[in-house]
Amino acid sequence: MNPVKALESHGQAVWLDFLARGFVAKGDLKKLIDTDAVKGVTSNPAIFEKAIGSSDEYDAPIAAALKSGDKSPADLFEHIAIEDIQSAADVLKPVFDATRGRDGFVSLEVSPYLANDTKGTIAEAERLWKSVKRPNLMIKVPATPEGLPAIEHLIGTGISVNITLLFAQMVYVEVAEAYLRGLEKFVAGGGDPAGIASVASFFVSRIDTQADKQLDDKIAQANDPAEKERLKALKGKVAIANAKLAYQEYLKLFAGPRWDKLTAKGAQPQRLLWASTGVKSKDYRDTMYVEELIGKDTVNTVPPATLDAFRDHGEVRDSLEENIDAAKKVLADFAKTGISLDEITSELVIDGVKLFADAADKLYGAVAHKRATSLGKAVGAQTLALGDVLKKTVEKSTEEWRGSAKIRRLWHKDASVWTGSDEASWLGWLNSAFAEKAKLADYSEFATWVKDQGFTDAVVLGMGGSSLGPEVLAVTFPHVSGFPKLHVLDSTDPAQVATMAKTVTIAKTLFIVSSKSGGTTEPNVMKNYFFGEVSKAVGADKAGAHFVAVTDPGSSLEKVAKEQKFARIFHGDPAIGGRYSVLSPFGLVPAAAAGLDLSKLLEHTVSMVRSCGPDVPPSENPGVQLGLAMGHAGVDGRDKVTILSSKKIADFGAWAEQLIAESTGKDGKGLIPIDGEELGAPSVYGDDRFFIDLRTDGETDKAHDDKLAALEKAGHPVTRITLPSIDHLGQEFFRFEIATAVAGAVLGINPFNQPDVEDAKIKTRELTSAFEKTGSLPPETPVVSSPEADLYTDDSNADLLKKAGADGDLASWLKAHFRRVTPGDYVALLAYVERDAAHIDTLQGMRMAVRDKKKVATCAEFGPRFLHSTGQAYKGGPDSGVFLQITADDAKDLAIPDYRASFGVIKAAQARGDFEVLTDRSRRALRVHLKGDLEAGLKALDKAITAALN
Structure with missing residues (x-):
């Protein structure tokens, strides 16, 4: 008989540790079910990464998923992973039905980034369970200290769970206890436990890999030949002995009065599943971890190579309960060597979480790359020519950021990314584009009101972040017919104030008073002046109708606006500093007043937000890459960030200038932005420059390009950014915000104070x-x-x-x-x-x-x-x-x-x-x-x- 299929008669189910779309679609999984009696499938980030990253099999599904709307790499992966899990679950459903819910499962893992987050694990597990909508799904949860309460909670709500990353017998007992408590809670709440299944994935070969490594060190140090032999005799024995004794714990846990009460209600035991059963050493028989762990009420999840090997020459016997005393002796002898199995298993859990997180990074990187390829020109392109030295520095820093999860920590508002002071209080801009999309109806209503009032002009009265963002929009976008022409006044120079007063028709002008704190001198005096002028033109009782305020809640400006009966008051987010506020009401209220298409602007913007999100590894994250390049260039002395903007977006540099300078220039450190300098020959530059060249797609300037190429050839780092159109300007606002925050982390400063x-x-x-x-x-x-x-x-x-x-x-x-x-x-x-x-x-x-x-x-x-x-x-x-x-x-x-x-x-x-x-x-x-x-x-x-x- 086929040795794989023969395992069934010994009470052991074989599950496959592999999943790919074509494998299911082409019938290969169904074939294994029929020929080998394969009864389940497990997946993990590493499996999906190999399937998605190393072939073009998922290119079309990713492109198809994006046709219904852009998605972040994490959401995109989840979309296609759920499709794969559902397809595999449907193929395995007959097995599930035939075994009355004992087998036929497909496992889907919660994000390894949540391994130490109980609440996050529970939330994601419940969401995945609802999304997949298949009774033969198992949610994989790691056996970390934070995972144990999540396991109990999920079982208690009727969700089947595959507990992964189990190495220690003691932890296995805790896992089984969590399962039992979960079942008891579910039954106490009136639930039928017959529909709940669970496996405890006990890892095997990784233990031998670590144990053998330490045994080899002991062997090399031993002088006594007999001692060397005793140590050699332990190699390749520890993992199997550990698993056999874990099974003995299983036999105790799922027997007796407590279990009898649950089984009387229809509960199923939580089976031990042998994981990591591919042999890592050529010194051992390639089917060892299957042959030595065959026993009743267990599962062995095998990679395809191990399955093929066991089918070819596997030997089947009831081995799991053989030589239990010998297994105990192996572990006792191993302990006598001075090597701690507890330390090995503890480290393996930590390493396992890290390995899965590393695999998730690669997975999301692969998905992010395919997403960017599929989106094409929908997201502004960025290329960095950094030279060999800076390139290597950035590559090293990229890996350090990935390994220490800094981009995820940044998005999770972890102030330790910077100086550990108040940075977490100033990160509202990360989600402002999504938050403002939710307000589009309000902006549309405001825009309609502005148009109905017949205003010919709209003037922003503000400074810094309250004025420079709106100025870019006013200069870049053409006047929209039927809406007022947008102007910005950010000066106390009397000639400039007078010029603005002459430029507009006071009686037909809307004034947007913009100040976060409400106490900034310049917008207050400008407001007083123009409120007086409007009062002269239309009457003091009607002047307020020509003014709107954009300010943080509870500010002194809000109080004045109410007293003077302003037409509208828009509240900013106190967690967004002025220079990061362009994608908040401080930028969008003026844009709405000017009739700009905010829906289009924000939709394009959120594509860049997704490209720079927490799920995009630093190597594929354009904002992080630009920020690391800027920051390390600055550390190396190239601290003059020279911004070159083409004609259509010529004013962008003035906004970026403030963002970079005010964010990074402090504590004797910083990047000095250089905006508006005409490009020259290499001979007029020192070695302190970092060039950023921005243009919209289709804009060409051969003379400029030749000069830029000459600078690159001369060794200057050059970043080229191409916007698909001016409608994508919001993408650059966000790209530069992320980049500046990252550069601040490299410089070791707080990029949010001034x-x-x-x-x-x-x-x-x-x-x-x-x-x-x-x-x-x-x-x-x-x-x-x-x-x-x-x-x-x-x-x-x-x-x-x-x-x-x-x-x-x-x-x-x-x-x-x-x-x-x-x-x-x-x-x-x-x-x-x-x-x-x-x-x-x-x-x-x-x-x-x-x-x-x-x-x-x-x-x-x-x-x-x-x-x-x-x-x-x-x-x-x-x-x-x-x-x-x-x-x-x-x-x-x-x-x-x-x-x-x-x-x-x-x-x-x-x-x-x-x-x-x-x-x-x-x-x-x-x-x-x-x-x-x-x-x-x-x-x-x-x-x-x-x-x-x-």
């Missing part, structure tokens, strides 16, 4: 408070004064500049200032003037002249907007910045209702507060205050900079 921004605010408040009391700002004395400009700095900077040649001439001070620039530094021009096209061009010309002459990175920023952005890194990041602050007389100031200070005074206080913090931090800083006509002053400054660089 301590140095707060310091600048404190200085500003001190100055404005002084103005409110006295009617003027505290006096200050220039180090040099001329009809065109005054120069300011602290005593330390002044002394150093004078020693470097600075005298009464502006150019000489600038020359001395720029002499302090060394390789690896950056130069930042910080201009507190109106941000318009002409001034942007002027600053751009200045910075490019500095870049090309000094061969360092340059920044061109406008105040006070940058205070809520790059200002954090300038003050708290690495001491590699050389700062030239530019202030000027205001041609015309603007009063602010309910404030003694004007816009000009507040701007001046912000500039001085900013500069004081820079000098307090011993930064290399010089301030130029231009007098009289601004345009003439800027031309004179440009000329002086040119002279200073020559």
